[in-house]
Amino acid sequence: MKSRNIEAQERWQKNIQLNYGTPQLSLAKGSGSVVWDVDGNRYLDLLGGIATTVVGHANPTVVSAVSKQIRELSHVSNFYMHEPALKLAQKLTGFTGSDKARVFFCNSGAEANEAALKISRLTGRTQIISMEGSFHGRTTGALSMTGQSAKRIPFLPLLKDVKFAPFGDIDSLRRLISRRVAMVILEPIQGEIGVVVPPSDYLKNVRELCDRYGVLLCIDAVQTGMGRTGEWFGYEYSGITPDIITLAKGLGGGLPLGAMITVTENAPAFKPGEHGTTFGGNPVSCAAGLAAISVIEKKELLVRSKKVGGLIKSEISKLPGVVEVRGAGLLRGVVLDQDVANKVVDLARAHGLLLNAPSPRVIRLAPALTITDAQVREFIKKFAFALKSVREEKIA
Template identity: 50%
Template sequence: MSSDVMVSAELAGPAPRGSAGVLEAYAHSVMNTFGPPKRVFVRGEGCYVWDADGRRHLDLLAGIAVNALGHAHPTVLAAVTGQISTLGHVSNFFATPAQVALATRLAGLTGDDDAKVFFTNSGTEANEAAFKLTRMTGRTKIISTEGAFHGRSMGALAVTHNPKYRAPFEPLPGEVTFVPYGDAEALAAVVDETVAAVVLEPIQGENGVVVPSAGYLARARELCDAAGALLWIDEVQTGMGRTGSWLVHTAQGVRADVVTLAKGLGNGFPIGACIATGRAATMLQPGSHGSTFGGNPVAAIAGLAVMNVIERDGLLDQVTATGEHLVSVVMGLGHPLVSEVRGRGLLRGIVLNADVGPAVADLALEAGFVINAPRPHVLRIAPPLVVTPAQLDTFVEALPGLLDAASGAAS
């Protein structure tokens, strides 16, 4: 056992050994907001994680599109440990080189030389900052979409569609209108001079990896320009190379007024960002918003390390090729339960002809594969960007048996 692992074990204290003991302690001490955990994971390396009972799993979910470079990536590890051993936190009364360097890199992704960044600790917080920014327009109406997910804080929840998430916390802030996702004409019918912003995911991840028709984002841009409204693009799940480009909307030639990022940016270290361009870049001023931990030097250096590795190792092209391979081999199975594979890059939804997704995900976990079912008929595959075709093939080879077992149990 390495000295680092020994130190971690000592810090954890007298925690119970083995999965059963940890899960019993979890039920006693952790709020029941997620339901019972399916596994207790204790170690990760590359695209694999090991549970407390020593079983290895191929991680095809990456912490829900978070671990972009896999687990324990040496470049990120060196950057984070080097930074925290030098300077861990100073508050936002002061600047640090890592914070400024990352802000400059992220602003540059938008193509606007004057773009500005507000750092947060999560995607929800990034969307909360964006929600507040829309109020600076002097308008309060926001257009969101059916199936949208933007987070669970009060502002982010206000633009999230799922009634199950919303109902217990209503009334929620703002005047939010939901229209069908991907329907440009439905958007055109509601965007007028009373609208502060339109918020869109370029691909709806939590709704089952739903991709809109070509030109949808461009049409939203036109409508916002005509109405004087902000276009707010939520790239929390899709950004940072997940789909084969840094950002989905810029790859389509679309300019957003507000962009939100998180997930893959820190490779597991909590970080998010709200980026504003054009007139939106100067709307928030001293006192408008704040964050104690947002933009701390350790999170910032993690983000820089992730961006450097993606660029250095040519991962954007690799993601595109590996994602196309996944589609090819899954559809090549010719399995009657598989309808299609949608998405881009390494954000993919395997669409099924029956509502057996949760059962398939559970069976996959038993077989050593981590996936999930964001919808009953969709399996989400969002592995580390460094996953290899050969690793994906091991899952695809197992998939027919998993589908047959799940459909047999359901019949």
């Protein structure tokens, strides 16, 4: 008899665009860091919806906040205010530490970066500097700022006035920056290209260059934000204050929600009518976001993210075939000595462990911040087994 996963694949291929290829599994339910597929198989989830389910699948606090909110008020459009957006905006501006901070809510990371791009135009300048290897989303503006040619080439021409500097190389940025530049946009850690970390003084040096030329600095914290690296946004360790922060992924605790936050007085403000979105910051997503933040605060998950991430790094670094474990907190890239990351992902999945390979030699880990100690032990055991098996097959 055909498995339900195979049946789902056939329906997928018949009805859905194949921009994601055809996934192996159709998932039916989840709880914390565990998910089950439609055939009833259990998996430990070390990808967490690509860094979105920060407090785990079906977190009871999120479930009850969302259920309550959708019973009371599901959507009001942007003609009206509502408490969940007001409360969430207050939380986020509070996290920035700036009383000048103002939030624009949207639905995704790409939209948050589109909003940053548009607001940068209000400076009267048009040039953008982004980073090689960066990822800022798939919409045309966000893609124009994305430094990965394979993703850009089929859609050229994109916005013209965008230049790319090698990530982490302050001298290259120094050569590119000028008073024509409106905004420098970068991720504190480049997640999509394989969890690439810049030198420790890089953000501080970028901030200094932006100050010297009157250029806005936008930190894309879409993947690093909401506690993933052990901080709210992922740049705080550097001591800088960005002019703009963009957020999404973990912000909605598993529901679609993005935000563009202007932090300093340098950042222009939208005037009425200059930007908008129908669903951005809708009450249900904001209620989910507030619930996720309350769990992060109550369970002190910023601290836990650093602690568990450190443990994973030290244990996984010991495994044969692992060159390096990079990243921060619970955003980790396991760098292998051979191009076998996809094979490890496939074998791990067959043994009940969900991982992701953003590049042929790197495995990305972005589990829920609520992953338990026992689940971390299960992960280490299963990962070690999958890596060893793939290496033995390769070496034999």
